[in-house]
Amino acid sequence: xxxxxxxxxxxxxxGVTLLLMASGLTLIFGIMHLINLAHGSLFMIGAFVGATVxxxxxxxxxxxxxxxxxxxxxxxALEYTVLRRLYYREHLDQVLATFGMILFFNELVQIxxxxxxxxxxxxxxxxxxxxxxPGVAYPAHRLAVIAVGLLVIVGLFFLIMRxxxxxxxxxxxxxxxxxxxxxxxxxxxxxxxxxxxxxLAGLAGVMASPLMSVQAGMGENILILTFVVIVIGGIGxxxxxxxxxxxxxxxxxxxxxxxPALFRLWADPATADAAGASLASMTIYLVMAxxxxxxxxxxxxxxx
Amino acid sequence: xxxxxxxxxxxTLGVLAFLAILPPxxxxxxxxxxxxxxxxxxxYALAAVALDLVMGYGRMVSFGHAAFLGLGAYTVGxxxxxxxxxxxxxxxxAGSNEALLAWPLAMxxxxxxxxxxxxxxxxxxxxYFIMITLxxxxxxxxxxxxxxxxxxxxxxxxxxxxxxxGTDILGSRVVLYYVCLGCLVAVLAFLVMVVRSRFxxxxxxxxxxxxxxxxxxxxxxxxxxxxxxxxxxLAGLAGALLANHxxxxxxxxxxxxxxxxxxxxxxxxxxxTLVGPIYGALTLFALEEVLVAxxxxxxxxxxxxxxxxxxxxxxxLYGWMTGKRTG
Amino acid sequence: xxxxxxxxxxxxxxxxGLVATRHLDLDLHAGEIHAMIGPNGAGKTTAMGQLSGELAxxxxxxxLDGEDVTRLSMPARARRxxxxxxxITAVFEEFTVRQNVAVAVQAMARHHFRMxxxxxxxxxxxxxxxxxxxxxxxxxxxxxxxxxxxxxxxRQLELAMVLATRPRVLLLDEPMxxxxxxxxxxxxxxxxxxxxxxxxxxxxxxMDVVFRVADRTTVLVDGAVLxxxxxxxxxxxxxxxxxxxxxxx
Numbered sequence: 001x002x003x004x005x006x007x008x009x010x011x012x013x014x015g016v017t018l019l020l021m022a023s024g025l026t027l028i029f030g031i032m033h034l035i036n037l038a039h040g041s042l043f044m045i046g047a048f049v050g051a052t053v054x055x056x057x058x059x060x061x062x063x064x065x066x067x068x069x070x071x072x073x074x075x076x077a078l079e080y081t082v083l084r085r086l087y088y089r090e091h092l093d094q095v096l097a098t099f100g101m102i103l104f105f106n107e108l109v110q111i112x113x114x115x116x117x118x119x120x121x122x123x124x125x126x127x128x129x130x131x132x133x134p135g136v137a138y139p140a141h142r143l144a145v146i147a148v149g150l151l152v153i154v155g156l157f158f159l160i161m162r163x164x165x166x167x168x169x170x171x172x173x174x175x176x177x178x179x180x181x182x183x184x185x186x187x188x189x190x191x192x193x194x195x196x197x198x199x200l201a202g203l204a205g206v207m208a209s210p211l212m213s214v215q216a217g218m219g220e221n222i223l224i225l226t227f228v229v230i231v232i233g234g235i236g237x238x239x240x241x242x243x244x245x246x247x248x249x250x251x252x253x254x255x256x257x258x259x260p261a262l263f264r265l266w267a268d269p270a271t272a273d274a275a276g277a278s279l280a281s282m283t284i285y286l287v288m289a290x291x292x293x294x295x296x297x298x299x300x301x302x303x304x
Numbered sequence: 305x306x307x308x309x310x311x312x313x314x315x316t317l318g319v320l321a322f323l324a325i326l327p328p329x330x331x332x333x334x335x336x337x338x339x340x341x342x343x344x345x346x347x348y349a350l351a352a353v354a355l356d357l358v359m360g361y362g363r364m365v366s367f368g369h370a371a372f373l374g375l376g377a378y379t380v381g382x383x384x385x386x387x388x389x390x391x392x393x394x395x396x397x398a399g400s401n402e403a404l405l406a407w408p409l410a411m412x413x414x415x416x417x418x419x420x421x422x423x424x425x426x427x428x429x430x431x432y433f434i435m436i437t438l439x440x441x442x443x444x445x446x447x448x449x450x451x452x453x454x455x456x457x458x459x460x461x462x463x464x465x466x467x468x469x470g471t472d473i474l475g476s477r478v479v480l481y482y483v484c485l486g487c488l489v490a491v492l493a494f495l496v497m498v499v500r501s502r503f504x505x506x507x508x509x510x511x512x513x514x515x516x517x518x519x520x521x522x523x524x525x526x527x528x529x530x531x532x533x534x535x536x537x538l539a540g541l542a543g544a545l546l547a548n549h550x551x552x553x554x555x556x557x558x559x560x561x562x563x564x565x566x567x568x569x570x571x572x573x574x575x576x577t578l579v580g581p582i583y584g585a586l587t588l589f590a591l592e593e594v595l596v597a598x599x600x601x602x603x604x605x606x607x608x609x610x611x612x613x614x615x616x617x618x619x620x621l622y623g624w625m626t627g628k629r630t631g
Numbered sequence: 632x633x634x635x636x637x638x639x640x641x642x643x644x645x646x647x648g649l650v651a652t653r654h655l656d657l658d659l660h661a662g663e664i665h666a667m668i669g670p671n672g673a674g675k676t677t678a679m680g681q682l683s684g685e686l687a688x689x690x691x692x693x694x695l696d697g698e699d700v701t702r703l704s705m706p707a708r709a710r711r712x713x714x715x716x717x718x719i720t721a722v723f724e725e726f727t728v729r730q731n732v733a734v735a736v737q738a739m740a741r742h743h744f745r746m747x748x749x750x751x752x753x754x755x756x757x758x759x760x761x762x763x764x765x766x767x768x769x770x771x772x773x774x775x776x777x778x779x780x781x782x783x784x785x786r787q788l789e790l791a792m793v794l795a796t797r798p799r800v801l802l803l804d805e806p807m808x809x810x811x812x813x814x815x816x817x818x819x820x821x822x823x824x825x826x827x828x829x830x831x832x833x834x835x836x837x838m839d840v841v842f843r844v845a846d847r848t849t850v851l852v853d854g855a856v857l858x859x860x861x862x863x864x865x866x867x868x869x870x871x872x873x874x875x876x877x878x879x880x
Contacts, residue, residue, distance in 0.1 A: 035431045082611055089614075091431050092365045096571050097614040099564045104607030111601055220560065224442050227435035235432055271452050278450025285443035289424060292436065296427035500749040502737055502756075509723055509734050516721040519683065520738040520796055521709030527743065 002136050007257050008250060013142050015249025016149030020204035021226040022241040023156055024197035030236050031193055032087050035094050038078065038101035040219030042198045046071040046205030047214045048109055051118045060123030067206035068199050075198020079191050106216045117213035145207045152203065157238065228284050232291050234298030243299055248284045255280030312626045316579045323485055327478045339481055345589040346484040347546045352569040352581035353492055354538035360576030361499050362531050363511040365434045368441030369566050372536040374558030375417055376410035376543025378448060381460045381553035388463050403466035407544040414540025415533050422532035426525055438560060445558045459554030466548055474548060484545050491538055495578050507531050572613055574620030583621040636661045636830045637800050641691035642681050651677040653854040659800065664822060664831045666841045669851035675834045676718060679802050683715040684708040714798035718805045720785045724778040728769060728788055731777055732760035735795035763795040767821060783814035801831045807840060819844060842866065
């Protein structure tokens with residue numbers, strides 16, 4: 001039971017990472033109608049830059065700042081040079097151009113950082129455990145990821161729903177021309193919104209980096225999981241993203257733990273572990289298939 | 305609809321003639337690896353042509369077509385494996401190495417999965433469809449990775465190519481090449497007919513204005529699903545050929561990068577042209593071949609090329625060569 | 632009076648707190664033009680949508696020739712003879728004029744899964760398309776791409792597509808919107824010709840047209856029927872004048 005709670009928390013923590021990714025993607029899609037596959041690359045850039053800063057300075061906070069800034073800047077540069085030309089093009093064009101960016105960045109990080117995965121140490125001031133329930137000790141770093149992620153999401157909700165900037169953003173989603181007439185620089189606004197989404201991806205990347213190996217292609221694994229989150233939750237719905245992220249995070253984590261155990265009942269351990277792990281990777285897609293079979297628009301689609 | 309102007313016909317015949325004389329020329333020049341390379345290109349071109357049916361004509365942006373390719377390849381590979389190992393496969397059946405049986409089965413398996421994926425994903429559209437097809441392809445990827453009995457992550461080696469009516473004519477690299485070319489030409493001719501037919505018109509009508517189609521009395525879902533399944537089956541055929549070409553099947557065939565590259569071939573060659581994807585496949589493989597000579601990081605170049613192509617090269621190679629903008 | 636070909640009873644549709652149609656009753660007979668007028672936002676297009684099957688009513692039912700079609704989808708209703716045109720022209724922009732109408736002909740001709748013979752040289756489709764184009768006077772433009780047509784011509788094309796499905800009921804949502812005087816005149820004459828063959832529900836803003844062609848007129852305000860009857864009676868109805876005619880004058 002204690003083990004189960006621990007795994008459940010691990011699932012939440014993956015869920016928070018996915019939620020950060022999903023909210024950035026949803027923000028960009030909702031406002032600029034852009035489907036950005038390179039969001040995974042921004043996640044990866046955050047992780048790599050964060051890992052490098054961490055290695056040189058030993059400071060996780062500096063790593064966080066560096067990773068987020070790098071992703072934000074790269075994101076804004078991509079928006080300024082390429083992506084803003086694609087806002088009014090079909091999704092197919094957006095997919096192919098951002099697919100090109102994935103290929104580019106995956107090669108680039110291999111050239112800069114090499115092919116060997118980087119490991120990132122847990123920051124020393126977070127390398128202790130917290131007894132969250134009697135008898136359940138949980139690493140502080142993982143708790144911090146959950147906490148920071150949730151804080152950021154709450155902040156994002158607040159920004160979109162309660163502030164003047166958020167009002168502009170929500171208005172820009174529907175009536176671009178009126179904003180232009182009111183004198184808000186819409187192009188700058190779009191660049192900043194994109195930058196915000198990129199920063200969220202970078203933040204997710206740095207925070208997840210001690211828990212996964214930092215290597216080329218890491219972004220796409222997360223990106224595809226994020227798509228599943230969005231599909232399950234319903235496109236354009238932040239509430240759906242929260243539910244989807246938790247569902248995917250928990251299903252994936254529990255599947256990884258319990259499928260191999262299940263398989264060991266009739267296969268030898270090595271085979272069971274390998275087959276179980278892969279089948280666990282399939283769990284979330286099966287969850288997605290079931291959700292879509294029942295609700296083709298996802299659990300909480302914002303608008304038809 | 306593919307235009308029947310003279311220049312386009314000339315170009316189509318030109319590229320097919322080039323592919324037809326390639327093996328003797330390559331062998332005469334003592335470059336047999338050119339045949340291998342071109343064969344691989346043919347197989348991917350076939351899958352890309354099939355993808356163009358749904359992506360170009362129906363604007364169903366499938367980011368998971370490599371799954372159908374991979375399912376076709378694995379069908380051939382697994383049947384071969386049991387046949388060689390003489391182990392029972394299903395219901396005591398020990399598999400088969402016969403192309404005339406395995407290839408139609410490969411198409412059937414791919415079509416079956418396309419039916420499942422299409423039935424779920426075509427109830428939505430646009431960006432949703434992209435994500436769902438990608439996710440379902442990823443599911444098949446992990447499925448084959450988990451099949452330890454068939455090599456898991458490492459894939460499955462085939463000890464020979466398929467037999468055809470009991471003969472091993474595919475043992476010859478050149479014969480296999482012409483079989484692949486024949487399949488490509490047949491599929492191309494078939495799909496050109498399809499897009500010009502009543503059925504093809506419905507597919508194009510659904511792309512342009514689905515609401516109008518419904519108001520006229522059509523149920524778009526049925527026709528889109530049919531096109532999707534047809535496309536999946538043809539990609540499955542490409543997979544069967546790929547297994548024979550590589551004499552090896554691997555989860556890499558179904559990776560999301562493969563799906564992406566199939567889309568790239570269609571776009572580079574020319575969307576909604578059917579012939580274009582062949583040019584696209586040719587170009588992509590040629591580009592890889594040239595760039596890899598200079599750097600292992602050839603995708604560092606491909607990425608920006610792709611971005612520029614999307615921004616400034618809308619009609620693709622086919623559109624550029626025929627002086628037409630299609631799609 | 633004969634039995635209505637299409638009858639709506641108590642159609643109710645609301646979006647959140649906003650009621651679009653309020654327990655609306657409406658009937659439509661073969662051989663008549665029934666005009667539906669009302670200020671913007673009165674629920675005319677929403678009513679059309681419920682009749683054609685694009686929108687599902689919250690309550691009420693729709694009967695076509697004795698058959699309850701309330702739960703049928705738009706394609707199913709189209710195949711039973713309900714055809715509609717849209718306020719914002721809906722044609723296939725990339726097809727030629729002939730192809731546009733041929734798709735409509737094909738909708739009733741079937742053989743949708745015929746994958747070999749080229750549709751372009753299909754005599755059945757082309758003959759049907761040309762007949763419908765002849766009726767709306769667009770035959771001379773048959774080989775133009777629809778996107779290149781003028782606005783009024785696109786509206787004519789859409790009407791040709793509607794006719795080509797051999798419908799019994801025509802739901803026409805502002806077929807004259809955005810047309811010039813000569814085009815309005817031609818379309819009006821066309822509607823008068825069509826009257827005897829179909830049951831036509833016409834949403835129209837141009838009052839001259841309404842009073843010229845309509846056999847009956849229904850005035851919609853805030854989603855409910857304010858008045859219904861012969862055009863002359865409507866014209867002199869004090870409530871209608873107060874609610875609608877004066878506002879638009």
